[in-house]
Amino acid sequence: MKNTTLCYIERDGCYLLLHRVKKENDLNRDKWIGIGGKFEENESPEDCLLREVREETGLVLNDWRYCGIVTFVSDRWEGEYMHLFHATAFDGVLRDCDEGVLEWVPKEEFSKLPQWEGDRIFLRLMESQAPFFSLKLCYKGDSLISVSLDGKPCSRPFLP
Numbered sequence: 706m707k708n709t710t711l712c713y714i715e716r717d718g719c720y721l722l723l724h725r726v727k728k729e730n731d732l733n734r735d736k737w738i739g740i741g742g743k744f745e746e747n748e749s750p751e752d753c754l755l756r757e758v759r760e761e762t763g764l765v766l767n768d769w770r771y772c773g774i775v776t777f778v779s780d781r782w783e784g785e786y787m788h789l790f791h792a793t794a795f796d797g798v799l800r801d802c803d804e805g806v807l808e809w810v811p812k813e814e815f816s817k818l819p820q821w822e823g824d825r826i827f828l829r830l831m832e833s834q835a836p837f838f839s840l841k842l843c844y845k846g847d848s849l850i851s852v853s854l855d856g857k858p859c860s861r862p863f864l865p
Contacts, residue, residue, distance in 0.1 A: 706776075706784040710754045711741035712769065713831065714762075714792045719809040721762065722818075723802060737810070737818040741787075750788040758792070761802045768794035772831045773838035775823070780845050791831050822849040830854075 714721040722737045742757040744750075750771065758766055769792040777785040799807060810818070812832075816825070823842035830838055841853040852859040 706786055708744040708750075708753075708786050708788070709741055710744070710750055710757055710788045710790060711739045711775075712754055712758055712766075712790040712792050713739040713828070714758070714764070714766070714795060715812075716793075716809065719811050720815055721764075721799075722808055722810045722815065723761065723805045724808060736820050737815065738820065738824065741790075750790075754788070754790050758795075759797075761804065762797075762807060763800035764795040764797040766792045766795050768792060771837065773827065773835075773840060775827050776839070776841040777823075778841065778843040789827055789831060823852070826852060 721740065723740055724735075724737050740758050740761050741754070742761070744753045745756070748756070754769065755766060758764055769790050772789045772791055775787040775789055777787060801807070815828075823840075823844070826842070827840055830840065839855050841851075842849060843851040
């Protein structure tokens with residue numbers, strides 16, 4: 706299982722999103738996601754968060770909240786523990802990203818953009834300021850087949 710971070714940076718009612726269109730064979734190809742990436746050796750979740758945000762955007766975070774951990778299980782991809790963050794303060798100038806196109810998207814427009822079904826669940830938890838959570842998302846192909854929140858199965862429509 707790999708460890709990754711994902712951060713939704715918020716400003717003026719918008720999220721800074723990455724439209725994943727630049728890499729071939731990208732499991733997130735054409736999806737809109739937050740900012741993040743894989744842990745490097747000896748990094749904590751916060752170390753990885755700060756490094757990935759700086760590398761992908763040029764921004765330096767000043768205020769963030771560690772929201773939860775999301776376990777991804779897939780019949781196609783390597784398993785993943787994704788550490789989810791929400792940030793509201795930063796310094797720096799936004800720069801181009803080699804993994805996709807960065808764009809400030811109004812929060813109410815985000816739900817209309819292509820994203821994983823499970824992302825909608827953890828975003829709802831993050832936006833509601835739920836206490837730190839553990840969310841398990843199981844996929845078969847591109848279809849979400851099961852969800853557990855804090856060790857308890859959730860039934861469709863998988864919304865806590």
